[in-house]
Amino acid sequence: MKLVFDHIDFTIVGHLQGLMEAEGIKTEIRNLGGSSAAGELPFTQVYPEIWVLNNGDEARAKAIVKDYRSAADAERPGPDWTCPVCKELVEGVFSECWNCGAPAP
Template identity: 65%
Template sequence: MRMRLVFDNIDFTIVGHMASLLESEGIACEIRNAGASGLAGEIPHTLVYPELWVLDKIDEERAREIIRVYRDKDASAPVVADWTCPKCGEIVEGVFAECWNCGAGAPS
């Protein structure tokens, strides 16, 4: 049983999401460097990226495939156009179904 690095990213939330995906598939994993961003500038920034490690090397290939499939699917998702709130006129990013300003729903 030897740990293997399977993913890293500057954004901890992305690494955390990948960890959740692996855990939901029964793959034990660990995030390292979660709090290391404070060292940025003192050492090369790539050395403080949060890292996702699988605890058993036997899970490495499967974990990499789960991450690859998810990221490919995420990258190919259609971009939803921004919309104008019919109630207050605020411009709202297309990913949101409600206006952040007044709570009105997106137009159909």
């Protein structure tokens, strides 16, 4: 077994596991409930982890992780913007004003 990925966000770990399983790579997630030990252990030791069961699948699994990260980097949010209606500053990840609901310009 080989560790191929860990992350604080289980949704990302679960998504990557699904991508790997869809490619026929058998995996196991460890530290699924590890967050309950946070504080007792360093937080980096309780991150959910993806392990491949067959060592020969390690390179393919890491390629899936690399492709996922590249795609995520390409989808970075736009710049922060000012609402044209209420003049509130809105972070670029939002397509609507959090204050009044107006769409981004």
